[in-house]
Amino acid sequence: MKKLVFIAVILMGIISCKNGNETNSKLKVVTTTTMITDLVQNIGGNYIAVEGLMGSGVDPHLYKASEGDVNKIARADVIFYGGLHLEGKLVEVFEKMGSQNINTIAVSDTLDKKTLIGSEYFASNYDPHIWFDVTNWELITQFVVKKLSEANPENQAIFKKNGEDYLNKLQALNVHIKSVIKTLPENKRILVTAHDAFNYFGQAYGFEVVGLQGLSTATEAGVQDVQNLATFIIDKQVKAIFIESSVPKRTIEALQAAVQYKGFDVQIGGTLYSDALGNAGTEEGTYIGMFRYNVNTIVNALK
Numbered sequence: 001m002k003k004l005v006f007i008a009v010i011l012m013g014i015i016s017c018k019n020g021n022e023t024n025s026k027l028k029v030v031t032t033t034t035m036i037t038d039l040v041q042n043i044g045g046n047y048i049a050v051e052g053l054m055g056s057g058v059d060p061h062l063y064k065a066s067e068g069d070v071n072k073i074a075r076a077d078v079i080f081y082g083g084l085h086l087e088g089k090l091v092e093v094f095e096k097m098g099s100q101n102i103n104t105i106a107v108s109d110t111l112d113k114k115t116l117i118g119s120e121y122f123a124s125n126y127d128p129h130i131w132f133d134v135t136n137w138e139l140i141t142q143f144v145v146k147k148l149s150e151a152n153p154e155n156q157a158i159f160k161k162n163g164e165d166y167l168n169k170l171q172a173l174n175v176h177i178k179s180v181i182k183t184l185p186e187n188k189r190i191l192v193t194a195h196d197a198f199n200y201f202g203q204a205y206g207f208e209v210v211g212l213q214g215l216s217t218a219t220e221a222g223v224q225d226v227q228n229l230a231t232f233i234i235d236k237q238v239k240a241i242f243i244e245s246s247v248p249k250r251t252i253e254a255l256q257a258a259v260q261y262k263g264f265d266v267q268i269g270g271t272l273y274s275d276a277l278g279n280a281g282t283e284e285g286t287y288i289g290m291f292r293y294n295v296n297t298i299v300n301a302l303k
Contacts, residue, residue, distance in 0.1 A: 026047065026048055026049040027044070027047070027048045027049070027077050027078065027148070027151055027152040027155075028048075028049050028051075028075055028076050028077045028078075029044065029048050029049065029050045029051070029076060029077065029078045029079070029080065029148075030050075030051050030052075030053065030072050030073055030075075030076040030078075030079045030080070031050060031051070031052045031053065031079075031080045031081070032052070032053050032054055032060060032063075032080070032081040032082060032086075032087050032090065033052075033054050033060050033081075033082055033086070033087075033275070033276065034052060034054060034055065034056060034058075034276045034277035034285075035131045035276075035277060035287050035290075036052075036080050036081070036082060036107060037050060037052035037054075038277060038285075038286050038287045039107075039137070039140065039141060039144060039166075039287060040080055040144060040148075042162060042166045043141070043144055043145055043148060043159055043162045043163050043166060044148055044159065044162070045158065045162055047152070047155045047158055047159075048148065048152065048155075051072045051075075051076075053065070053069050053072065053073075053090075054276065055276070055280075056245075056276055056277060056278055056279045056280065056285065057245050057246050057276055058246060058275075058276050059246040059247065059275055059276070060082070060086050060087050060088070060275055060276070061086070061087075061088055061275065062088065063087060063088060063090065064089070065089075065090055065093070073093075073097075076103075077103065077151060078103045078105065078147065078148070078151045079094060079097070079102070079103065079104045079105065080105050080107055080144065080147075081094050081104065081105070081106055081107070082106065082107060082108060082128055082130070083106025083107065083108035083109060083128070084106075084108045084116075084126045084127070084128035084130070085128060086108075086128035086129075091106075094106070103151060105147050107140045107143060107144065108126075108128065108130055108140075109143075110139055110140060110142075110143035111130060111136060111139060111140070113126070115136075116130070117199050117200060117203065127196070127199050127200065129196075129197045129198070129199065129200055129274070129275070130200060131200075131287070132197070132198055132199075132200040132201035132204070133200040133201065133203065133204040134170055134173055134174040134177065134204070134291070135174070135204065136200065137170060137287065138167055138170050138171070141163055141166055141167055141170065142163065142167070144163070145159050145160060145162075145163035169288060170288070173288050173291060173292070176292065176295075177205060177291065177292075177295050178205070180295050180296060180299050181205050181206070181295065181299060183299060183303070184299045184302055184303060186206065188239070188302045188303065189206055189207045189208065189302070190207065190208045190210070190236055190238050190302070191207045191208070191209045191210070191242070191298060191302075192210050192211075192212075192229065192232075192233060192238055192241040192242065192255075193209070193210075193211050193212070193241070193242045193243075193244055193252075193272060193274070194211065194212055194213060194242075194243060194244045194247040194248075194249075194251055194252050194274075195211040195212065195213035195244065195247055195274070196209065196210075196211030196213075197211065197244065197274035197275060198211070198272075198274070210229060210232065212225060212226070212229055212251050212252065212255060213225075213247070213251060226251075226254055226255050226258050227258060229255060230255060230258040230259045230261075230262060231262075233255075233259050233264065233266055234259060234262055234264045237264075238266060238302075239266065239267065239269075239301065239302055239303075240266065240267045240268065240269030240270075240301035240302055241255060241256065241266055241267075241268060241269065242268070242269050242270060242271070242272045242297070242298070242301070243268060243270070243271045243272070244271065244272050244273075244274040244275070245271050245272065245273050245274065245276060245278070246273075246274055246275040246276045247274070247275075249271075252268060253268070256268055267301070269297065269298070269300075269301025269302065270297040270301055271297075272294050272297060272298070273290045273293065273294060277290050278290060278293070
């Protein structure tokens with residue numbers, strides 16, 4: 001019942017704001033996660049006005065829309081979101097808006113379901129952390145170019161050119177990632193993090209990935225989960241485990257303590273960016289910079 005009230009309140013706010021909107025020459029685009037915001041800005045450049053709902057360090061699984069978010073959504077010509085229930089309650093809002101002919105676009109819709117990783121933790125039955133395979137992000141780049149061009153055809157040539165430039169950067173990123181990972185022996189490619197955000201990364205780049213909390217940060221790790229993973233780390237002689245920027249570090253610190261109590265020294269190898277980019281204006285505040293940072297951090301800690 002609370003969920004229905006939440007959706008109804010937001011939709012009422014959107015309708016009332018839409019009625020009072022003024023026209024503006026630039027296409028107004030709202031995005032959810034920082035990864036999507038960065039992508040859309042790279043493609044649209046100065047020819048669109050982008051407003052992101054979520055900032056650095058924000059966990060999309062637990063995100064709740066504010067009154068300011070409702071106003072942003074109401075003013076939007078186009079809304080890009082991740083889909084696959086990444087954004088929790090907001091996904092249902094966007095789906096309802098789509099049924100009312102409001103231009104809401106889930107970037108995951110462009111991916112073949114056969115390539116997605118199954119997940120019992122999400123209503124979609126798929127792991128939503130699709131950005132951790134660069135080839136997925138290349139397909140999504142092309143999809144965003146197409147959707148922006150449909151919404152703003154007068155700037156289609158610019159979106160296409162920006163998209164091509166960005167695709168070249170993504171391809172160079174993929175080459176770089178693989179070259180760095182090659183320096184890490186295959187038997188050391190075991191990635192232990194706070195939650196299972198890195199399964200697409202593991203599948204694409206040959207890592208065994210284990211998350212303490214499962215795919216969604218809405219689930220809590222129990223004592224038995226910590227003990228089981230501690231035993232796994234000792235058996236596999238894992239040198240380092242990792243905190244995530246959008247997940248409280250206490251669970252990984254508890255895991256480290258459990259491992260050390262059993263007589264094995266595992267280090268915290270650093271903080272990885274998982275569900276959000278770094279601070280705006282930094283290298284890690286971009287998708288490409290974030291990915292480079294993560295891979296360097298992982299490889300250096302596990303060597």
